[in-house]
Amino acid sequence: MSSSSRRHGGHHRAEPPSHPPAPSEPRDWAALPQDILITVFLKLGPREIMLGAEFVCTTWRRVAVGEALLWRRIDMGIDTISVFHPATRAMARATLDRSAGQCEAF
Incomplete structure (x- = not known):
């Protein structure tokens, strides 16, 4: 048995990767399709949309x-x-103006 096998209890260790993982590409959140963006906004409340999300980008x-x-x-x-x-x-x-007459519940 080699000395390295005895030091590690006879088990082979996996070598760490020689290269760090590549950084991911930056995301362009403005490029989200409108239907997905609407789905996300529907999870938020009016206050979160009006005081936060609508200021992210045009x-x-x-x-x-x-x-x-x-x-x-x-x-x-x-x-x-x-x-x-x-x-x-x-x-x-x-909020009522934004509903364009389609508000069902307030």
Whole structure:
């Protein structure tokens, strides 16, 4: 038995890769197909879309503002007190505008 076999208990170890894995290509999130983007936005709430997702890039904003399907069911997740806050009321009006008359539930 060789000395290296005795040191490692007779088991052969796999050699570590000689090259580090290549970095992955950067993703172009603006290039997502619109139907996939809509599916993702439907998982978000109106607040998350209006206060975050629509500011990612012009493509995402165009979908967030122009796709009435996203605004058929609007749950702002607000309490009674914040309903009277001017910013909350403005956001609620904007969601209704975006629904283009297709809002089914608010």
